[in-house]
Amino acid sequence: MPASKAAHPEAMAPPTPGPTRTAPPMQPGSWKTSPRMKQYARFGLTGWIYLFASFAGIAIVWSLGSGPEAYARMQAILAHPLAVGFHLLALASVVFVLIRFFGLFPKAQPARIGPAKPPPQPVLKVMLYGVWIGIALVMAIVKAGGLF
Amino acid sequence: MSQEHRLLKFEPLIWFLFGQGIMIGSILMTSWLLVVGILHPLGIVHPDALGYERALMLASNPIGSVIVFSILALPLWKGAHHVRHFFIDRGYAEYDGTIGALSYLVATLGSLLALVAVIRL
Numbered sequence: 219m220p221a222s223k224a225a226h227p228e229a230m231a232p233p234t235p236g237p238t239r240t241a242p243p244m245q246p247g248s249w250k251t252s253p254r255m256k257q258y259a260r261f262g263l264t265g266w267i268y269l270f271a272s273f274a275g276i277a278i279v280w281s282l283g284s285g286p287e288a289y290a291r292m293q294a295i296l297a298h299p300l301a302v303g304f305h306l307l308a309l310a311s312v313v314f315v316l317i318r319f320f321g322l323f324p325k326a327q328p329a330r331i332g333p334a335k336p337p338p339q340p341v342l343k344v345m346l347y348g349v350w351i352g353i354a355l356v357m358a359i360v361k362a363g364g365l366f
Numbered sequence: 367m368s369q370e371h372r373l374l375k376f377e378p379l380i381w382f383l384f385g386q387g388i389m390i391g392s393i394l395m396t397s398w399l400l401v402v403g404i405l406h407p408l409g410i411v412h413p414d415a416l417g418y419e420r421a422l423m424l425a426s427n428p429i430g431s432v433i434v435f436s437i438l439a440l441p442l443w444k445g446a447h448h449v450r451h452f453f454i455d456r457g458y459a460e461y462d463g464t465i466g467a468l469s470y471l472v473a474t475l476g477s478l479l480a481l482v483a484v485i486r487l
Contacts, residue, residue: 250456258455265448268387268441269472271399275438276480278402282425283486286418297407305403312399315444316392350393357397357433360424362405363415 261318264311271308274301320346369463373470380447380470387444394437426487438480446473 249255281292295301323346324339336342359365373380405411414420425434446469453465 255455259452262448262452262455265445265450265452268391268395268445269449269476271395271403272438272442272445272476272480274403275398276476276483279425279434279438279480279483279487282418282421283483289418289421293407296403302404302407305399305407309396309399309404312392312395315388316396319388319392350396353393354396354400357394358401361397361401361416362411363420366424 261315264315267308267311270304271311274304316350320350369467373463373466376470380443383440383443383473384447387440387442387447390436391440391444394433395441398437422487425484431484431487435480435484438483439477442473442476442480446470 246252278292278296281288320343324336324342327336327339327342329335337345356365401411402416406413406416424430450462450466450469453459454462458465
């Protein structure tokens, strides 16, 4: 039997280029208002809210480190309806982000992590929500004066 | 080397911080926003619960400092990454290098500011 040898890389190519079967990709003019893009935009907008909420938090902790008078002034600012409204919006953003993230996280797990298999998706989802609600509840009780 | 290529070098670190921000940052922020931002200012929680002395005691002990720093710094990375992707999704991908670099610069400066704020306590 004759020895095999490497074939030319284009050995199987047709002798003449064929017609293009698909049109060049075009972006529809309405892409910005499509439901999927609106959902991405809402998710992206939470980024702005997270940034503002973090800097507001830094200002609160900074005032705490500046003494009782600065902290009292900050408490007065926090009691303003606009500040309360912003924190309500930020809380809604956090809930929206975590619900979306917890929906995605179980699906994104690899089939195996070394010798271990991740738990079934519904179990993983229950675990994530359990951790979230548990930690939020304990920390809220501590901050509200129920513990320590 | 373009700005986008420079950012790609830091991609593992950026994704690590973004991942911690969206998961741990969001989980920790829930009670912060609820109590510090809503219930306490509305008077639903007793005023002494977050009075100066008690707030300082909670935030300045070693465990409290780590938690407060995480609440302040981690969401910045989630925010920066999503602001970057917000612009990409709205059709500004050609400016991604600049927008990405600015977003992460804000998150870096904010994290340093958060660290100083916690150390001052």
